[in-house]
Amino acid sequence: MRIVVTGGAGFIGSHLTESLLLQGHKVVVIDNFITGSRKNLEHLAQSENLHIVEHDITKPIFLAEKIERIYHLASPASPIDYQKLPIQTLKVGALGTHNLLGMAKAQNARILLASTSEVYGDPEIHPQHEGYWGNVNPVGPRGCYDESKRFAEALVVAYRDFHNVDTRIIRIFNTYGPRMRLNDGRVVPAFISQALRGENLSVYGNGSQTRSFCYVSDLVRGMIKVMEQSDQNPINLGNPAEITIREFAERIITLTGSSAKLEFGPLPQDDPKRRQPDISRARALIQWEPEVSLEEGLKKTLEWAKINV
Ligand code: NAD
Ligand code: UDP
Secondary structure (H helix, E strand, O other): OEEEEEOOOOHHHHHHHHHHHHOOOEEEEEEOOOOOOHHHHHHHOOOOOEEEEEOOOOOOOOOOOOOOEEEEOOOOOOHHHHHHOHHHHHHHHHHHHHHHHHHHHHHOOEEEEEEEHHHHEOOOOOOEOOOOOOEOOOOOOOHHHHHHHHHHHHHHHHHHHHHOOOEEEEEEOOEEOOOOOOOOOOHHHHHHHHHHHOOOEEEEOOOOOEEEOEEHHHHHHHHHHHHOOOOOOOEEEOOOOEEEHHHHHHHHHHHHOOOOOEEEEOOOOOOOOOOOEOOHHHHHHHOOOOOOOHHHHHHHHHHHHHHHO
């Protein structure tokens, strides 16, 4: 198939592109490199099946070739990135998603939206299942990202119901692995790079907030499975293994053998207190289960970070 990946030069997008090329597909990456980089695709550059288009998807784009699948991942994703780029973030979720849905409709292509666990906000239900509507502050510091993704989901559903576009929605929970920008502020690259540099680990709040970390290869396997099954309702993808941020910091210190200490700072406004995916739907629909343990995934990420720190 010929497959479009928006945001294909980003962290998850570059791993997805690699997997799709390995499966023998042709991949058209559309990216404006606002938070991604050509470097993430450098090792694939010799593939004649990879075509990279530099383009801001908030502006319309028309591709002459027949497209069969669209994975729509383009969006700033780390809290530091989207708070620096609030308008670009809202525009890519709204105008960018609109343009890609237009492409899906014109091309009769199937489109998958990479949504997020942030649609649940600071959740009052735990673990989070897809039926939960969420607890989002639209005017808080995370509003630009959360509402952009919530709008994108609503737009996808409108194109599905009004134009019969073949759509999929996944809600991705915290995912990590090689090629995350070490300075993107997200907790995995932040703690790993601090530990490798011998700096103290910047734990926000008292570290009792929880997250559940999924290794990128597990996520990408799930994404492709969701695309190739028939259910059009949102599906959570993430690893249910929940851990406090304090415990996570201690794991990083043990794994790196660093003598760094934990340094506690203020908890950012609206930081979700608990997050854990309920993946019953993914288990039932695509027989998907994360396979990479936190320890194994962190070791792989560390190997990469050591070379890139
Ligand atoms: P990333 O920042 O590494 O990748 C995003 C990519 O989108 C970058 O290459 C960036 O340049 C590109 N992009 C942004 N705006 C664009 C625009 N207007 N036009 C073209 N390209 C544009 O982030 P990531 O972690 O790889 O996230 C990928 C997707 O997955 C995002 O949609 C994000 O919301 C979603 N997601 C990620 C996580 C996670 O834990 N990594 C969790 C939930 C959801
Ligand atoms: N966090 C932290 N120190 C950091 C970066 C993040 O303690 O240097 C915390 C943050 O407050 C949140 C969790 O780690 O509770 C995950 O943050 P991240 O930015 O990775 O993503 P989020 O899940 O909040 O979108």
